[in-house]
Amino acid sequence: MKHITTPISDDAIRDLKVGDSVALTGRMVTGRDAAHKWMIETFIKKTRPPQGDDMQVYEELKKLLNGSVIYHCGPVVSGVDTGEYKFIAAGPTTSIREEPYQADVMKHFNVRGVIGKGGMGAKTLKGCQETPGVYFHAIGGAASFLAQTVTKVHGVFKLEFGVPEALWVIEVKEFPVVVTMDSHGGSQHAVVDDASKKVLEQLLERP
Amino acid sequence: MRDLTQEIIELIRRTSSSLPPDVEKRLRESIEKEEPGSAARGALETIMKNIELSRANSTPICQDTGTPIFQVHYPVGWSTIQLKKQIRAALEEATKKSFMRPNAVDAIYDRNTGNNLGGDDFPYIHFEETEGEDLVIELMLKGGGCENVGRQYSLPDNSLGAGRDLAGVRKVVLDAVQKAQGQGCAPGILGVSIGGDRGSSYIKSKEVLFSEMGTRNKDPNLAELEERLTKESNEMGIGPMGFGGKTTVLDTKITGLSRLPASYFVSVSYMCWAYRRRKMTVKGEEVIYD
Structure with a gap:
């Protein structure tokens, strides 16, 4: 088990290989479907003019994400009415939906790690090589267990996206993940997909 | 009232917080099938810890x-x-x-x-x-993760060589499992419905998931296909979370519906391990x- 603290250096990222178990500590930001679409349209492709507090949030995000980690997660949070936020359940969501956006977000904000589940595709893998960054796979569905590693909720941006889709700034301690895509072009997901496809072809031939 | x-x-x-005992038992049994020290086994061990913690704290x-x-x-x-x-x-x-x-x-x-x-x-x-x-x-x-990997096929499906019979049903279900990879939070449970229209077929493929693990269809042909699909899905080596491993599907449940002469739908609802x-x-x- 490797122990890594955010922000993560280039060397620490290049040192990570597919199959490594990692315990992550430090500050990170949750972001999923609505957040990725909003970041791309408003700040990267600029197809949508900034509205409301967009530019203030952008300045904050640039600092928070630089060298840090985005977590694909839509948590269950208590204290939404009072502002005394606590993560109750916080496992990863399926990452592949961010495939059109992820590499551009990584490069724009210098994001070194993406946590999610199910893995991502060729475009993100290339983004991991260029940034450099890695994909950290968390255990899908292990929401109560993973919420216990969230020691503090610093705050939230874009709560109007709804609790699951908002960008939550959190502090984690020894958040367990496995590297399944690295900055050298390695992807466990591509390996398993190819191998299972070959088995499927054989199975389809069976009477 | x-x-x-x-x-x-x-x-x-x-x-939300307490997994049914039959599901928990299946998951626990599958740990022993995975290599010690593997990511697949680690995933299942974390899953077991999470099940206990959720039950103790009434958290999702x-x-x-x-x-x-x-x-x-x-x-x-x-x-x-x-x-x-x-x-x-x-x-x-x-x-x-x-x-x-x-x-x-x-x-x-x-x-x-x-x-x-x-x-x-x-x-x-x-x-x-x-x-x-x-x-x-x-x-x-x-x-939503497992719902998104559900699939519906209209038979015959030429790309898979699947005709309008149980042999064809087998082929498309295996294809659905391969395409799902780990994205539906494997190991999963398959609900399969044969026949109906597009709507009723999907609904039935979920309804069949209300039965207990290991419940076999009364029709021996379908019961045999259920067992075979679970076994063959696991031969694909996708494993827990898609990390690679022996446990991809924990159980398969099939049901049949009347269909129109023109239609032959097969719907696959994938249920995540958090069943x-x-x-x-x-x-x-x-x-x-x-």
């Missing part, structure tokens, strides 16, 4: 508390209008208590309603009048939870 709102909140709490097993699917079997004399109101009130309250995540999003205006109630159709409630005397409410929580389904039975004054 009796107000069951509090009892339904308890049903929701149990469903998975943060995606999914689409709440209610099946209500009611004896003559109960009002479905009242029951629907009570179920909706219970869901709203359970969401305030953090047993559920606010999960209903207006698809047109992209707004989360914040209380888990969306229009008239969220949560999904199916009412069935029965001849018995007990009121039975079943609940399944099906997350949350619970039941409450109202027997006279007593309320019994499974």
Whole structure:
């Protein structure tokens, strides 16, 4: 088990290989479907003019994400009415939906790690090589267990996206993940997909 | 009519935080099949820890508390209008208590309603009048990750060489498992429906998931296909979370429907390992939870 603290250096990222178990500590930001679409349209492709507090949030995000980690997660949070936020359940969501956006977000904000589940595709893998960054796979569905590693909720941006889709700034301690895509072009997901496809072809031939 | 709102909140709490024992047993058994020290085994061990923690703390097993699917079997004399109101009130309250995540999003205006109630159709409630005397409410929580990897095929499917028979059904189901990879939170449970129209076929593929693990279809041909599909799915080596490994599918359940001469649909609903389904039975004054 490797122990890594955010922000993560280039060397620490290049040192990570597919199959490594990692315990992550430090500050990170949750972001999923609505957040990725909003970041791309408003700040990267600029197809949508900034509205409301967009530019203030952008300045904050640039600092928070630089060298840090985005977590694909839509948590269950208590204290939404009072502002005394606590993560109750916080496992990863399926990452592949961010495939059109992820590499551009990584490069724009210098994001070194993406946590999610199910893995991502060729475009993100290339983004991991260029940034450099890695994909950290968390255990899908292990929401109560993973919420216990969230020691503090610093705050939230874009709560109007709804609790699951908002960008939550959190502090984690020894958040367990496995590297399944690295900055050298390695992807466990591509390996398993190819191998299972070959088995499927054989199975389809069976009477 | 009796107000069951509090009892339904308890049903929701149990469903979200306490995995049924038959599912937990299957998951525990699968640990031994994975190599010591492998990512697959590590995933299953974390899953077991999470199941225990969720039950002890009444917290959601998975943060995606999914689409709440209610099946209500009611004896003559109960009002479905009242029951629907009570179920909706219970869901709203359970969401305030953090047993559920606010999960209903207006698809047109992209707004989360914040209380888990969306229009008239969220949560999904199916009412069935029965001849018995007990009121039975079943609940399944099906997350979006596994819902997204569900598939529907229209046979014949030339690309897979699948014709309109059980051999063809086998081929398309295996294809669905390969395409799902680990994205539906493997190890999963397959609900398969053969026939129907596009809508009824998908609904049946979920309804069949209300039965216990290992329940085999009474038709020996379908029972055999269920066993075979589970075994062959596991030969693909996708494994827990898609890390690679021996346990990809824990069980397969198949059901058949009448079809039109022109149509032959096969629908595959993939259920994640967090196979949350619970039941409450109202027997006279007593309320019994499974």
